Amino acid sequence: MILYLYALVDEEPAAPIGEGIEGEPLRLLRQNGIAAVVGDLASRPAPDHETLQAQDAVVRRLAERFGALLPARFGEAFPDETALLQRLADPSTGLAGALALVRGCVQMTLRVFGDPEPEPETLPEPAGGPGKRYLEAQRREMERARSIPEIDPLREALRPFLRAERLERHGEGRLLGTAYHLVPSGQTGAYLAILEKAGERLGGRRVAASGPWPPYAFGPEPLP
Amino acid sequence: MSQNDAVRLEIEELDALRAEIERQAAAVAPRWNADPEEVQKSVARLVLALVEFLRKLMEKQAIRRMEAGTLTEEEVENVGVALMKLEETLHDIAARFGLAPEELNLDLGPLGKLI
Amino acid sequence: MSPPEALELFDSSETSLLDTVDNLLNKGVVLTGEVVIGLAGVDLIYLHLSAVLCAADRVLPKKPKDRDE
Numbered sequence: 001m002i003l004y005l006y007a008l009v010d011e012e013p014a015a016p017i018g019e020g021i022e023g024e025p026l027r028l029l030r031q032n033g034i035a036a037v038v039g040d041l042a043s044r045p046a047p048d049h050e051t052l053q054a055q056d057a058v059v060r061r062l063a064e065r066f067g068a069l070l071p072a073r074f075g076e077a078f079p080d081e082t083a084l085l086q087r088l089a090d091p092s093t094g095l096a097g098a099l100a101l102v103r104g105c106v107q108m109t110l111r112v113f114g115d116p117e118p119e120p121e122t123l124p125e126p127a128g129g130p131g132k133r134y135l136e137a138q139r140r141e142m143e144r145a146r147s148i149p150e151i152d153p154l155r156e157a158l159r160p161f162l163r164a165e166r167l168e169r170h171g172e173g174r175l176l177g178t179a180y181h182l183v184p185s186g187q188t189g190a191y192l193a194i195l196e197k198a199g200e201r202l203g204g205r206r207v208a209a210s211g212p213w214p215p216y217a218f219g220p221e222p223l224p
Numbered sequence: 225m226s227q228n229d230a231v232r233l234e235i236e237e238l239d240a241l242r243a244e245i246e247r248q249a250a251a252v253a254p255r256w257n258a259d260p261e262e263v264q265k266s267v268a269r270l271v272l273a274l275v276e277f278l279r280k281l282m283e284k285q286a287i288r289r290m291e292a293g294t295l296t297e298e299e300v301e302n303v304g305v306a307l308m309k310l311e312e313t314l315h316d317i318a319a320r321f322g323l324a325p326e327e328l329n330l331d332l333g334p335l336g337k338l339i
Numbered sequence: 340m341s342p343p344e345a346l347e348l349f350d351s352s353e354t355s356l357l358d359t360v361d362n363l364l365n366k367g368v369v370l371t372g373e374v375v376i377g378l379a380g381v382d383l384i385y386l387h388l389s390a391v392l393c394a395a396d397r398v399l400p401k402k403p404k405d406r407d408e
Contacts, residue, residue, distance in 0.1 A: 213362060
């Protein structure tokens with residue numbers, strides 16, 4: 001038997017939380033103001049399409065029961081309650097802050113298709129020795145991996161409706177990048193209206209929007 | 225979102241999405257299966273990939289501290305040179321086993337995305 | 340000529356699947372942080388990295404900056 005984690009919350013549910021992906025009853029495990037929504041399963045589920053969709057359905061239902069919810073990644077299984085409670089007791093998980101961030105919000109996912117803008121002319125080399133120049137070059141590469149300048153005008157237009165944003169630039173292929181937007185629930189209408197009006201600002205690229213989703217992309221960072 | 229908003233995707237965009245789905249699904253259970261016939265190369269790949277993972281982790285930390293100003297100029301230079309040399313050395317060793325640098329970028333699942 | 344349709348709002352099965360995979364397999368909170376390694380077809384759980392790693396300058400006391408000059 002394993003303890004399977006579906007989501008993290010910080011309050012009591014507004015209505016019964018129902019069942020998990022195998023019809024098992026769900027319950028809350030509480031520790032220091034954070035609660036884990038869990039179910040008991042015989043073994044760790046396999047990530048086939050049906051199971052993924054089942055978990056997505058469970059998470060969507062849970063998201064309606066709580067003001068703030070952080071979905072767990074698929075496959076988060078613990079040997080017992082003690083193991084999970086230990087992780088919840090660790091303040092460095094960043095869960096409380098992340099829950100405060102996503103409260104009352106949904107995630108919209110924008111996928112950008114098209115050709116990348118040519119990279120800007122190489123900026124002048126920074127001063128310093130080879131070690132510093134190397135780190136600076138790596139820093140620029142990390143920043144580039146988190147930017148999609150091709151849709152900057154669109155992002156600017158959407159900014160008033162974003163509580164937070166995470167960007168990922170993809171390596172190759174027509175899928176240029178993905179933008180994850182955290183939008184307060186009451187503002188999704190205004191957000192979508194901006195998207196519809198912004199067609200002409202996209203310079204021949206295409207943007208596909210999907211959502212609203214529970215805030216999968218806005219959990220705390222797993223690594224320092 | 226209403227059904228009226230559904231629009232047909234262009235063929236190349238469907239392909240791009242499928243490729244993305246496959247890429248992500250493949251990263252679900254990161255496995256380094258040591259094929260008994262190529263054990264040496266598999267072990268080398270595993271070891272070097274783990275070291276590269278740690279190297280990238282340290283690099284990310286160094287950059288964060290450089291940005292935060294908690295490293296002196298001298299420390300930035302020393303750490304930068306050390307990371308650079310470590311990367312070169314890893315690539316050299318990898319090449320001796322017939323491994324390209326990209327093969328050291330094994331996706332470590334939930335902890336794999338460092339940049 | 341009107342500009343090409345640049346914005347799509349999807350509800351197709353292709354993007355739903357990609358979103359579900361992306362959301363559940365690539366995103367979401369990680370508390371276990373297991374890295375699983377397989378050897379000759381056998382899964383061996385290797386590390387619980389996220390329970391161990393943390394930034395050094397948040398853990399160690401700051402060194403006094405003594406410079407021998």
